[in-house]
Amino acid sequence: MAEKKTLLLRPRLYLDEGLSIGPGKIDLLRELGRSRSISAAARELGMPYKRAWLLIDSLNQGFGRPVAETAIGGSGGGGASLTPLGERLVAAYDCLQTRLNKSARTELATFMALLDES
Amino acid sequence: MAEKKTLLLRPRLYLDEGLSIGPGKIDLLRELGRSRSISAAARELGMPYKRAWLLIDSLNQGFGRPVAETAIGGSGGGGASLTPLGERLVAAYDCLQTRLNKSARTELATFMALLDES
DNA sequence: AATCGCTATGTCATCTTAGATATAGCGGGG
DNA sequence: CCCCGCTATATCTAAGATGACATAGCGATT
Numbered sequence A, B: 001m002a003e004k005k006t007l008l009l010r011p012r013l014y015l016d017e018g019l020s021i022g023p024g025k026i027d028l029l030r031e032l033g034r035s036r037s038i039s040a041a042a043r044e045l046g047m048p049y050k051r052a053w054l055l056i057d058s059l060n061q062g063f064g065r066p067v068a069e070t071a072i073g074g075s076g077g078g079g080a081s082l083t084p085l086g087e088r089l090v091a092a093y094d095c096l097q098t099r100l101n102k103s104a105r106t107e108l109a110t111f112m113a114l115l116d117e118s
Numbered sequence C: 001a002a003t004c005g006c007t008a009t010g011t012c013a014t015c016t017t018a019g020a021t022a023t024a025g026c027g028g029g030g
Numbered sequence D: 001c002c003c004c005g006c007t008a009t010a011t012c013t014a015a016g017a018t019g020a021c022a023t024a025g026c027g028a029t030t
Helices: A023-035 A040-046 A049-063 A084-103 A105-116 B021-034 B039-046 B048-065 B083-102 B105-116
Strands: A013-016 A020-023 A068-072 A079-083 B013-016 B019-021 B068-072 B078-083
Touching: A013 B105, A020 A049, A023 A040, A023 A049, A023 A079, A023 A084, A023 A105, A040 A049, A049 A079, A049 A084, A049 B078, A068 B019, A079 A084, A084 A105, A084 B083, A084 B105, A105 B013, A105 B083, B019 B048, B021 B039, B039 B048, B048 B068, B048 B083, B078 B083, B083 B105
Parallel strands: none
Antiparallel strands: A013 A020, A068 A079, B013 B019, B068 B078
16 A cells, blocks of 8 residues: 655745745744744754854845844843744745645646656 | 746655756756757756766656666767656646646735835 | 853855766767 | 767866854843
């Protein structure tokens, strides 16, 4: 009996020259929104702080305005939070992902079939 | 007047451990089908022969059977052609891509809006 | 004013990847 | 029987990405 593998589509969008969004950045943004800290989000996702900061910065640069706001110093040493743009990005991506996976279910099944037909 | 950029989705599928299919391999297969030569396809796409051969070989390995058959020697020095599997892969990808872009048009527009809202 | 944890940023070693280069083998056709 | 163009494959080098490490600044809290 063949196990039913479900193939999840997590698209990467190339929005503009040097501006792309994929599952990695979305996961990072989502985690940042939860933890309100870049370094906590990085730890959670098992990546170095620098990489996380670079990813977020690339989004800030690419959009021309920040997807996250950061605070330096203060209680807890500082922190970060998603801007409305950042939150909308995550929401839009989730929406897109759900839509893609729903509507392409039969096409994805075709690929699985090509894999399995021995 | 803002130019209407259309954002084309060309997904990459992670089918199995070490087996993925994305726009690059599909373009290569398609070109190979046309030119019936690995090296000609590589030239056309501006990549080194070795890379093209590697990509095709990874598909052959990943599927456990060839997506392309090759001939060594003979008139013209040899050549290559898509197997039925290879042709079906291209067709399935095109089908998937079309479906995704049609059904996600509104979601993609959301992203474009996030980009433009200054 | 000393502490603390986080942001911010630079430097450097390293690891991976890609590409360039070289070479061998094949077999039909001139 | 030699030539040609293509497949096939190894080797070496260049380039780029990545992560580890170091360091500085900030400001609320104590």
